[in-house]
Amino acid sequence: MKAPDRYYDFQKDISGCGVFGVIHKNRGLIPGDIPIRAMTCMHDRGNGLGGGFAAYGIYPDLADKYAFHLMCDTQAALESAEHVLKHYFTVHESHPIPTRKVLAIKNPPLVWRYFLSIKKDRPQEGRELGEQDYVVSAVMHINHKIPGAFVFSSGKNMGAFKGVGFPEDIADFFRLEEYSAYIWTGHNRFPTNTPGWWGGAHPFTLLDWSIVHNGEISSYGINRRYLCEHDYLCTLMTDTEVVAYELDLLIRKHGLSKEMACKVFAPPFWDEIARMPKQEKEAYTALRMVYGSAMLNGPFAILVADSTGLFGLNDRIKLRPLIVAEKDDMVFMSSEESSIREVQPELDRVWMPKAGEPVIVHLEA
């Protein structure tokens, strides 16, 4: 799309962070207590301006419905957003997300969740779209056009819970100890220049994708221009938005595998490519030529979950920490080994993934 006027005039998010993720390969349910304790252990990696969790497998009874989590500044904003939802979807269930009052959480927004399916007779503007594009367009409609309303989770049988506060306080607020999931990710944020905004906390989600991210993407300026060329508008001033949209573009629209998408984010160095056998050399040369503007340059460790699994990735010179551990059918990924040991002292295997080398864990089918 044509870049909007003054698209170059943006404030970039700068933050350090702590991340944690755990997956049970056979969809065994992991209690919320595990990620909460792990994140609490990494309290010092944040400054109380953002914390959050994503959980997969939490809505088994409504697993075929899109679970929308909304945060709204006012009742009026919630009503406007609900009006939009009803325009696009059939609402099967809706209620406030259960919360409790927490001393540390000041002025929380209204948080509400909806279980939705796509209307049989779609509105005119959405008839040509594929199902997922249709859902994304509804999310973008609310996030860009309804002041004070924000969809912070829109996948199936999964949900994000996030806000301004330390992760343990956010978990307390959302009563996350009451949930069990087969994938959990958690995030503790240390922003240095963005005001505390509930929507700006991690995880960042789009459809089933959820991302927690520790890092500053120095290539942000070109990544967002590249995404704009492909009709994604970055408006949230956070690097993580870029990761989410690129995943959507590379995997959903361009059909790349998770492995190749990771190689776009953190490609092999040219001197490594030079040493590869001919066929791989050709593949990675082309990958770098074509997707150079999508490369994530700068320090990062990201954890990405979707309905098929969890993966972790470092930048290609490993400027942010990421450690992986296994215990039976569970795989842990974290900024710090201490947080893993806190919740699982005995581990079968612990290792530091090499720079730029993705660790991809698939759920058993």
Place this chain on the structure above:
Amino acid sequence: MLFQPINRNYHDFSIVRDKDLCINCKVCIRQCSYEAHFWDESRQKVMHDNAKCVGCHRCEAFCPTSALLIQKKRSDFRDNALWRPEFIKYIYKQADSGGVLLTGMGSPVNIPVYWDKLLLDASQVTNPSIDPLREPMELKTFLGAKPVKLEFSKTKDGSPKLKTRLTPNIELNYPLMFSAMSFGSINFNLHIAMARAATELGICYNTGEGGLHKTLYQYGKNTIVQVASGRFGVHRDYLNAGAGIEIKVGQGAKPGIGGHLPGEKINAMVSETRMVPLGSDAISPAPHHDIYSIEDLHQLIFALKEASEYRVPVSVKIAAVHNVAAIASGIVRAGADIVAIDGMRGGTGAAPGMIRDNVGIPIELALAQVDQRLRDEGIRNRASIVAAGGIRCSADVVKAIALGADACYFATAALLAVGCTLCAKCYTGKCPWGIATNDAKLAKRQNPDVAAKKLVNLVHAWGHEIEEMLGGMGLNSIESLRGNRDKLRAVGLSDTEMDILGVKHAGR
């Protein structure tokens, strides 16, 4: 009647000779191709004629006793903000000659140099800077069209296999190329030096419009062959000799006009290479007479692709003019794989001064607009952008790439590297430094081995500096800088200028 013509008085330079130091060795006489120094028989000593001095500093550099000093002539005209000295002198000259004022090299006029108004970013605390002496730092660049997306299949061992077929690209080890300078405008010694330097560096040089001498075909992998309106030296083997073909539509120093290599510069070797008669003027028409519109360009691009069997990318070089973004968009849609944009400060071997100093726009503004336009139209991947015209140093290159260039062409800097002093008299064919001359006695002042070494050194030096700046910004690969205008901030520019450049003001 004046005692002597006005022009003899109002020359540009004075030669100051220290009488105590001068030993009358006559080196200055032998070095000066403009005959500013001469032996005075009656006085039995070396004398000089200030009016003939072009300010090339050759004599000063070669004087064994450092007896010479070349200065701007100190006689000043009365201060006048409107009638500045250059305009007064133009009129004296034209009143004498009745002709167009010729000049050489890039424009010296005081139009804003936006490179100087743009500042780069560096990492502090929140992300680490990267030390290029300890970590890999990548400058490799590919020029040419790229598909929007790729398809891979997986082989049995799990390794990816590319299914998409790519069109040809030029691979460069640095985002730099020696810009077009024709054989004829500069001599063979420098052409062979550029060819060797480009080969050693893993970059390309551009032949310019004067053809390619047959002994240089061996450097083809590092050569871009140019096709200009005069079609000098263009034939099938030539089109197939290089790593790319460039259609020269315009030149930043003289947008809208053609070229003229005077017959004096056409010696046997130039004549053979250009396929023009010995000693005859080689005149390039202002337009290509087979390109009167964009659809004609489309045909020429594909004629050249057919002639080279689609083995090399085709570039189209234009001067930066007012509607450059729309023109570039048309060029990409016409099938060009590379768009080279030459800003108004670009050099030339010969151009009318009025054109050079008044026509066109600065490369920074043109580049920013072209890059944005191609992105807005979703066709940025279909062509690479090469920025040219007044690239002075590695910081200019970094800023150009951050604005959106894939690579930069540079020529003036390359000539400076081999001794040019920007005296701007290239069109006379008497270059005392042996550069813009085909006079055998002068041309031999350039040793191809030494010149190649200087060019290699310059690119190595710039490469190191680019790596340092990249690393400082927390980047370790040039593609993460390309179009990353967040790495630039403006100082002292208006809102309109910043909007055109797509950068924020420093402090924001």
